[in-house]
Amino acid sequence: MRTGAGRGGVGLLAYAIFYLGFLYVPVLFLPLFSFNDSVFITFPIAGFTTQWYRQMLEDSAMLRALANSLEVGAITAVLSTILGLLAAKALTRYRVPGGNALLAFTSLPLFIPDIVLGISILILLNTLGVPLSLITVIAGHSLICVPFAITVLMSRFDGFDKSLEEASLDLGENGWMTFWRVTYPLALPGIISSLLLTFIVSFDEFLIAYFLAGSDATLPIYIWGQLRFPYKLPAVLALGALILVASTILVVIAEWVRSHGMKDRHKMVGA
Amino acid sequence: MSDEDFIRIDRVTKRFGNVVAVDDANLSIRRGEFFSLLGPSGCGKTTLLRMIAGFEFPTQGELYVEGARITDTPPHLRPSNMVFQSYAIFPHLDVFDNIAYGLRRARLKKTELAARVNDALAMIKLEGFGARRVDELSGGQRQRVALARALVCRPKVLLLDEPLGALDKRLRESMQIELRQLQKSVGITFVFVTHDQEEALSMSDRIAVMSSGKILQVAAPRLLYEEPNCREVADFIGTINFFDGKVLAPDTVDAGPIGTVHAATADSPGGKTLVALRPEKIVLAADPVPGAIRGKVIATAYLGERSHYTVAIPGREEPIAVSGQNAEKIVAKGHSPGDTVYLSWADGAAVLLPCD
Numbered sequence: 001m002r003t004g005a006g007r008g009g010v011g012l013l014a015y016a017i018f019y020l021g022f023l024y025v026p027v028l029f030l031p032l033f034s035f036n037d038s039v040f041i042t043f044p045i046a047g048f049t050t051q052w053y054r055q056m057l058e059d060s061a062m063l064r065a066l067a068n069s070l071e072v073g074a075i076t077a078v079l080s081t082i083l084g085l086l087a088a089k090a091l092t093r094y095r096v097p098g099g100n101a102l103l104a105f106t107s108l109p110l111f112i113p114d115i116v117l118g119i120s121i122l123i124l125l126n127t128l129g130v131p132l133s134l135i136t137v138i139a140g141h142s143l144i145c146v147p148f149a150i151t152v153l154m155s156r157f158d159g160f161d162k163s164l165e166e167a168s169l170d171l172g173e174n175g176w177m178t179f180w181r182v183t184y185p186l187a188l189p190g191i192i193s194s195l196l197l198t199f200i201v202s203f204d205e206f207l208i209a210y211f212l213a214g215s216d217a218t219l220p221i222y223i224w225g226q227l228r229f230p231y232k233l234p235a236v237l238a239l240g241a242l243i244l245v246a247s248t249i250l251v252v253i254a255e256w257v258r259s260h261g262m263k264d265r266h267k268m269v270g271a
Numbered sequence: 272m273s274d275e276d277f278i279r280i281d282r283v284t285k286r287f288g289n290v291v292a293v294d295d296a297n298l299s300i301r302r303g304e305f306f307s308l309l310g311p312s313g314c315g316k317t318t319l320l321r322m323i324a325g326f327e328f329p330t331q332g333e334l335y336v337e338g339a340r341i342t343d344t345p346p347h348l349r350p351s352n353m354v355f356q357s358y359a360i361f362p363h364l365d366v367f368d369n370i371a372y373g374l375r376r377a378r379l380k381k382t383e384l385a386a387r388v389n390d391a392l393a394m395i396k397l398e399g400f401g402a403r404r405v406d407e408l409s410g411g412q413r414q415r416v417a418l419a420r421a422l423v424c425r426p427k428v429l430l431l432d433e434p435l436g437a438l439d440k441r442l443r444e445s446m447q448i449e450l451r452q453l454q455k456s457v458g459i460t461f462v463f464v465t466h467d468q469e470e471a472l473s474m475s476d477r478i479a480v481m482s483s484g485k486i487l488q489v490a491a492p493r494l495l496y497e498e499p500n501c502r503e504v505a506d507f508i509g510t511i512n513f514f515d516g517k518v519l520a521p522d523t524v525d526a527g528p529i530g531t532v533h534a535a536t537a538d539s540p541g542g543k544t545l546v547a548l549r550p551e552k553i554v555l556a557a558d559p560v561p562g563a564i565r566g567k568v569i570a571t572a573y574l575g576e577r578s579h580y581t582v583a584i585p586g587r588e589e590p591i592a593v594s595g596q597n598a599e600k601i602v603a604k605g606h607s608p609g610d611t612v613y614l615s616w617a618d619g620a621a622v623l624l625p626c627d
């Protein structure tokens with residue numbers, strides 16, 4: 001038994017290493033070549049340099065695109081999390097007639113190809129005569145992010161006893177104060193997860209942004225445009241490496257919040 | 272408004288779609304009393320309590336506390352506080368903040384707030400537990416925190432929805448006594464929901480028995496047990512034997528196999544009635560007694576301080592339940608299955624109920 005399990009274990013380990021390698025080695029090329037003293041992305045490594053980072057910082061168009069993406073991501077995250085919060089609370093707390101159908105309907109954007117969504121919104125905006133800008137990108141991104149927010153927040157709301165809110169009302173707090181003193185703190189881990197998730201979804205979204213951005217490029221659009229010029233590529237790698245570090249930090253925070261939230265979810269269920 | 276009508280429930284009906292959860296309920300609860308709503312699961316106790324708390328609103332009818340109409344007052348403006356069946360302790364707050372929750376709005380000075388919370392902690396015998404996380408508490412302690420959290424607000428009415436339901440038997444019994452003492456010492460009107468008839472009988476000043484949304488009888492425990500007003504109440508509270516009776520005279524009823532029974536009846540001679548007799552009112556004797564009915568023991572159950580007997584009598588298919596105190600040691604004696612016994616009872620032991 002033991003040896004059998006051991007052999008299976010070795011196979012599994014090899015598989016896991018291969019899988020993780022396949023997943024992460026290409027990603028690790030990014031920081032590696034961002035410090036490589038050559039325009040060409042080929043082995044052997046030519047030498048160490050930080051010039052690409054300097055070039056990146058001097059490239060105002062790239063920084064503008066980065067700022068645009070951060071702005072779009074942040075606003076999209078807040079907007080879709082607020083909408084998701086209201087929807088999740090309604091769907092878990094009240095008997096909404098046709099609630100399931102409604103839920104399926106709001107999740108639809110998850111299943112429609114982004115390219116179809118992008119074109120449809122573009123046609124709609126053109127028909128209405130709305131000029132393209134970052135605002136239209138935010139609208140498009142919110143559309144695809146709300147289902148993510150609802151899913152994350154609903155699982156959080158499902159976990160807590162509705163009599164907690166009633167207890168607060170019973171102890172003399174009105175609806176708003178009850179939201180502030182009970183619902184919000186208990187939903188907070190879900191809110192943070194939702195903000196991070198929707199931010200990341202928006203930040204690296206390309207297709208919809210490409211259709212709706214007008215003259216203001218977001219970062220993915222800008223990078224796409226730069227791929228034509230080989231000499232600009234190393235700076236893109238430098239930026240990519242920085243984003244990699246930042247998103248790793250974000251994911252770690254998100255995971256910490258989630259597991260922390262799980263812990264006091266046990267508290268709530270065990271109540 | 273008199274103290275009799277401290278809480279008044281006036282022809283209240285609550286429907287959920289087709290379900291009539293509470294059906295035309297009328298109730299007056301006195302100031303300072305321990306009042307219980309008793310009935311089987313699903314009979315509408317929680318719904319009635321939640322209407323008093325303000326979490327449900329009547330489909331019809333009115334509610335008053337101290338003469339003031341509260342029928343559509345939202346819960347946070349009502350003079351009542353509630354102990355929830357699940358306790359609903361806030362998981363993100365420690366014990367102190369849970370108890371202080373309802374006081375934060377009162378804008379008390381910090382020292383006064385702390386004093387009141389600490390008094391409440393002392394009342395529930397959890398001194399020094401203020402900084403505890405609530406997930407470190409046992410079921411009984413959570414129950415006490417829920418109680419303190421409600422009482423610290425000094426409500427006019429405390430509503431309790433099966434608060435002892437989740438506790439084990441031992442703890443439950445000691446909490447029954449403690450809760451009763453607490454109610455007497457704080458003097459607040461308690462409205463207590465339970466499906467446990469012994470609990471209701473032992474704790475309450477008065478009890479309302481409910482069934483399928485209707486209030487059947489409101490009375491003190493002793494009266495409810497000795498003078499039930501209908502078959503359902505008699506059946507729900509304790510064990511009871513029923514016999515079909517025919518009225519012979521204003522104070523005499525022919526109860527078939529058990530002979531004639533003397534009890535006052537409003538029915539005219541010839542009318543039908545239901546004769547109800549509690550098991551412990553029946554005396555069993557091994558030797559013939561004048562006027563006794565002969566029967567045969569079918570089964571016995573020894574319960575320590577008393578024994579239950581199932582006795583068959585001629586002319587009746589259903590056996591009769593009899594229970595007797597074991598005043599003497601019955602190691603050798605006692606009635607065994609197969610024994611012939613003689614059943615008798617005192618005049619007035621039987622109750623006459625309307626047939627339904």
Ligand SMILES: Nc1ncnc2c1ncn2[C@@H]1O[C@H](COP(=O)(O)OP(=O)(O)O)[C@@H](O)[C@H]1O
Pocket residue numbers: 287290291292310311312313314315316317318319
């Ligand atoms: N929110 C609700 N929606 C629909 N039906 C309900 C609701 N609350 C209670 N009921 C129904 O009303 C009846 C009485 O319920 P309840 O008051 O909880 O009874 P009890 O507390 O005596 O067990 C039950 O048939 C129950 O299913």
Ligand SMILES: [Mg+2]
Pocket residue numbers: 313316317318
């Ligand atoms: Mg109930």
